[in-house]
Amino acid sequence: MSQLSSADTTTETPAEEATEVEIDERRQAVLDELTARLGDAVVGSHIRPGDDLWVRVERAAWPEAAQVAKALGYTWFDFLSGIDWLPSPFGRDMDAQVDLQVSGAPVKEPAPLVQGYAGGDTRFQVFARLYSIAAGMGIHFKADLPDDELSIGTWSRTYFGADWHERETAEMFGFHFEGHPHLVKLYLPADFQGFPLRKDFPLLARRVRPWPGIVDVEPMPGGDESEGEGE
Amino acid sequence: MGLVESGKLPKSLNKLLSISRKYSIWAYQWGLACCAIEMGAAFASPRYDVMRLGVIPFPASPRQADLVVIAGTVTDKLAPAVVRLYEQMPDPKYVISMGSCANCGGPYWDSYSVTKGVDQLIPVDVYVPGCPPRPEALLEGILLLQERIAHEDMADRWKGEPIVVG
Amino acid sequence: MLVNQFLFLGAVLFCIGVYGVLARRNAVLVLMSIELVLNAVNINLVAFGAMWHATDPANLSGQVFALFVIAVAAAEVGVGLALVLMIYRNRQSIDLDEVDLLKG
Amino acid sequence: MTLLLAAFDPPYWVSTLIKVLVISIVVPTTALILGMVFLFKVMSWMQSRLGPQEAGPRGTLQLLADGVKFLQKEDIAPFGADRFIFRTAPLVVLMSTLLLYVALPASAHLVVSDLDVGVFYVLAVSSLSVLGVLMAGWASANKYSLMGGLRAAGQLIAYELPMVLAVLGVVIQAGTLSLNGIVFAQANGSIFGWDAIGNPYILTQFVGFFIFLAAVQAELTQPPFDMPVAESEIVSGYQVEYTGFRFLIFFLAEFATAFVFAGIASVLFLGGWAVPWLDTASDWYYVLGPVVLFAKVMIVSFIIFWVRFTYPRFREDQLQSFAWKILIPLALANIVVTSVLKVVL
Amino acid sequence: MFGLLVAQNIAFYVIAALIVFGALRVVTCKNLVHAALWLVLVLAGVAGQYILLAAEFVAVTQVLVYLGAIVVLFLFGIMLTRAKTGHDLELDNPTPAKVGAGVIGVLLLGVMGYALWDAWRGQELGDIVVQRTAEVSDSLFSTYLLPFEVISVLLLAALIGAIVLARRD
Amino acid sequence: MPKVPGLVKGLGVTFGEMVKTLKEGPQTTRYPHEREEPAPRARGVISLYEENCTACMLCARECPDWCIFIEAHKYLAPPRREGGKPRQKNALDRFDIDFSLCMYCGICVEVCPFEALFWSPEHEYSEVRIADLLHDKSRLGQWMQTVPDFESYEAGSEAKVKKVPR
Amino acid sequence: MTATSDREQIAALAARANDNRVNLDFETEGMTLNMGPQHPATHGTLRIVARLDGEQVISAEPVPGYMHRGYEKLVEVRSYPQINTLVNRIDWLGSFANEVPFILAAEKLMGVEAPPRAQWIRTILFEMSRIANISLFLGDYGLQLGAMTAGFYAFRDREHVLNQIEAATGGRFHPNFDRIGGLKDDLPKGWITDSHRAMDKLLAFCDELDDLLVGNEIFQSRTRGIGVIPRDIALSYGLSGANLRASGVDWDLRRDSCPPGLVYDQADWKVWTHPDGDCFGRTWVRLQETREAALIVKQLLDTIPSGPVMAKVPRIIKVPEGEAYVETENPLGAMGYYIISKGDLVPFRVKIRSASFNNISVVPWVARGAYVPDLISILGSLYFILGDIDR
Amino acid sequence: MSEYSEFVRQYLTVAIFAAVGIGLGAGLLGLGRIFRPVRPQEQKYLVYESGVDPVGTGWSQSQIRYYIYALLFVMFDVEAVFLFPWATRLEAYSTFGLIEMLIFVVILALGLLYAWRKKVLRWV
Ligand code: SF4
């Protein structure tokens, strides 16, 4: 699906919503305005008609995007966070990996790294949402962070609320927000090691404790259901 | 050096002291998470009114408390504060662990930041199950604690290490 | 009881107060020593007052004067401590010698 | 029976001993009664619940259990505290409370020490508790404590003054400082010649009564004046570090003081132990006096605690300006008016 | 009567001892708050002496003003300037000055003691009569009317002065 | 009419409440002398109807807290009808729920395809030893007696009322 | 043990404890007041480090995280039904309200819609949890300001609502009642009448509180003009809910962009705002909101349509690939879930936007220059739930 | 018995009660020693500061307002002292006493007014 979102600014409707081929003019107008002001910095976008708008900008234009959006009336700061697109090395379904571990089967091929709406090139992205109370619409902004330089400009000058969100993102993903006044850990104890929201951060309790559901994994003998007493 | 510690106190007096402790349990007001609200309901809601049982939820400082109800999630960041709170209470002191979080980590048993059970930090006298336990369940826990207090041997309790349960 | 009992007590208190004023360096302590002196005086006043009152029931000068002294003492402490506070605020110290030095 | 009491005139030491015994029983008892009735029962009722039920019949022994329990609690003085002062501070508060009881007359003769300067003495002694509070706050070496101690002291002295001035109105009317004298003046007084109920000063000194009650409320550090122990701000103020029995002393002293202040308020404004239709010289007062006084005290304390359970607390500065900008000018005006009327009438 | 006198004398000496001890601690003690609390002892003792001298009103005034107000003022002053508990070594002048002060104190005591001894030798206080408040009042409003009014002006002046000084500008 | 100051109104409210409490009695349930009836749906404790359980493990798998422990062995049950072949069945050896960890979400009850788990509103099972909060098969079975019947539904509902097996 | 040995032991212990000090990052000269994590004013375990000048606050820095439970990580290893029960515990006072935006977001991704009866009941329960939440605020705020009785009244009348929630969902606190495509179960018999009664009691409680607390002159003097947050600042910090409306912003997600699946348009109600932006405004708006919520519930109760409460959804829920964000007006403010799904049993990433996190981040701004007691009224009036901050 | 000894006895009672006040408390505390445990624990003797380590030591040199209020109090307290004897004898002094006292009160009230004007009664 994410392949559908293109690298240019044209809007494409996701396949599963192809039935309602309406064009959301209001959001398209906002997108055009943003593109006009930010120029080449807008590297990807996606509109779900009547619902939401995603815009991906260049990393360098990240702070500017906030200012432009604010000027467009998107004054209400919703949230800011990060995404790690790496498929989890510990299995995707809740039980997958544990099953494998116990039964000793080889680890599955890691799934390919696929980004979501508005595309992307890197493992890490920051994303944020702004809202315009007057227009009753929100915009999701995304920006890529290259693996070798996990840093991006701060929004906390434009939106005061971004201050804490950036601190949270920084400690959860290990990003750096340039120009942030006080980028220290927010939630975790000062001596905490690791970045919990990265996909390769293991939840140890799940690794060490056997899953009780594992005890009887072989399927019940066939034809059993017809004799189950509960039926 | 107290008489009680040495176990020289006459039985009947001992009994009296135990009864007074049983009926006068000043509970420290400190809530941690959702369970704290149910604890608050047990303490403050006229429907449950824990004061009837002699549990007085006045003290705001651990120095005047006999009982602390650990009601809610204890995180690793908070753990030192919990230990300190407990240690700052004067003996004899009691701990009720309320709710799955405090008992064992509960819903957050696999989290990276939650302590898996408050009994890893401080000795617990009564465990109240639930998520959150109803206020009445807490009352039952308190009754159980009172039962224990009434029958406990203070010389034992005050001599060696605190009774570690479970 | 002898008048001298009280007078001697007053004298001792007075001298301790004087010693305090001279030996102490901290301004608040000096003020306290002054209080000692004033109290010494008051004891004497009241003692004399009692003595005269015994002979002349209409004469209560001792007590009235003691009251005045108390009032004056209150005023003195108020102003004195205000001074101390001001000095402290400006100099972060209430060391009287330092204050002297600065003045000189 | 009453006559027997009247005729009973033991030597000084014996009577003092009796008084000491009686007061040592009365002080904790009154504190317990007030604590029980108001803190536990009336508060519970106002909050539509029951209050203690299990300890003793209908929970009446709750505070007793508390007392014995606190006796068993460890006695902790924090490291860095000034141990001696830390330990004596509650005693100072207790002493101040006990000294207040000395002057409270329960009838013409049932009084520990019928001082000639009664009211004045009461005011002087009550200001002693400030010392205890400041000592406690300072010696704990705790930030909240110090802050609470300072707040408490600031508040106690700020409201000492309205209290003093409110009392002055009564003194002007009665023309005496003796508490018994004030009771007599009320019982034997008359309102414009109508003397059926004497002249309880609450009728003429209602401003004074209001100011006095407000000041009492503040002196007791109760809502709306409970900033020194405001738990949502400074935990429990100067009491933060106190454990066990020392804390209990603070706790009970508060109620004992409430009782004795209510007693003084009823002496000053409600006619004290006297009932209007009974001659003050009657021997019946040996029995009746304490009862009447107790009833009046309960009424006054009810008001005190009623307010306590209803109001939110002031802010520190609002408290001070309330004292200095409203109560004190009001009290001064009250004095002026009272004295003018006294001279003119 | 004799018994009473003996009792009085005992009371006097006990209280006097307390006063002197307290006063010595005030001027020697190493902790400001302790000094203030020793001062309380002295002041309370002095009030006791007033009682022995039958000066009821002054005694209670002593408690009200000194213990209830001035000491509190002192404590405020101390806590506002130095909130730390513990000892403070910088309270006293250097030892030579202290010795000098001690000498002066003792000499002064000697001189005064001799003078008092000389002047009031054997003088009895006589039958002390209780001095009631009303009498104090009468005296105040007759003989000492002017000083009384002056006191009010003095207090006003002190008040204004202190406010001017203490106010944070 | 002049406005009544809020201060006076407030006093009126508390006084009125006091009168009401004294007249009509407080809103308190006098636990432990009387108990309130929790709603029939209340999630107090999980009870197991052992006959119905086939040890299918679904509940243990779906439980977010991994707090259900099941062990079973297979055996051949006599045929249901004369002459049929013997049926292979799972016999429960162990069915434990750790109530110190359970978050009372009800997922297990919901997913059980054989109607073997039920909620009981009982909540009085505090313990002094945390190990005792692990309820085994028989304890879980005992709770079955306290399971109330399902209530009927509000008007307009299309849901069917199920029955509790006894 | 002799007295001396006691003392020695104590001294040794204290010395050791001093060595073991761990948390010195906020050690500053002289005038730092630390409130929390064990402070009665902080509703649990928030910590406020305030630098003071006298009683005036120079800077107040909240230190959250004492209740951080790692939600965003945990939801990555839980299936959708399991997440549903977990998110109950974010804002634990209005638990049901937490489920709704999550379920709505998942429904949006799956393209299903709950049947009308379910939507009605959802909305009713949503408003009930709002009442359960805010009524406690009203009482607790009184408690913070020293009026203890208000707290008792709040707990008393809140029970009526909790009873109703429990009767319907089985949980007083954590209902876990919402399902993708509908609800777990239908309402029990008699619930509608009981709810009407509970709402009447609630309305009476609001009046009582109006008299007892909000109308009280002392209360007003403690809250009026204190902690003023102007409109722009409020928007920039991302404040929401009553905090934003008290700053004069007339915006309510329920009215202005109500996501499909809730039926607020079926009731006649009003959004309250207050122009002042102070503590009083926030309290007042919340009081009105409680009333309004009770009225909404009463209206909706009368119009519940009949029908099923569950749409057709597969038994094993796998949400199709995609991203969706749904935000609703929760008791504490705007709460949203950004779900990224890769078509598995578990979501790939869920960003939880909780209202208190933003609401409380304004504290450093608004507390500057306030007095310590005002700090209490400000904190109280911003109304946060620790779980909602820390997640 | 003379009035004087009566008088001294009254105050002796007061002193006894002061002693009893201290003694009662101290006695009960001593009694408690029998029943109390002493169980040192590592952090028991740290001062309570909301569960974290005490930050900083001193606090608030700038609480000058407390001092100003205390100061005002002292001045007015002294005033009140002079008012009491006057109040008891007002009847005798009549108008003359009234005027004298009015002057006294007004002069001091000026002080209050001054403080008010200078805004020291505000919490700054
Ligand atoms: S046990 Fe449940 S209700 Fe209690 S704190 Fe933990 S999650 Fe909340």
Ligand code: SF4
């Ligand atoms: S209720 Fe939930 S947590 Fe408890 S056993 Fe069942 S599935 Fe597990």
Ligand code: SF4
């Ligand atoms: S899901 Fe039901 S039948 Fe299957 S193991 Fe669990 S209880 Fe037994």
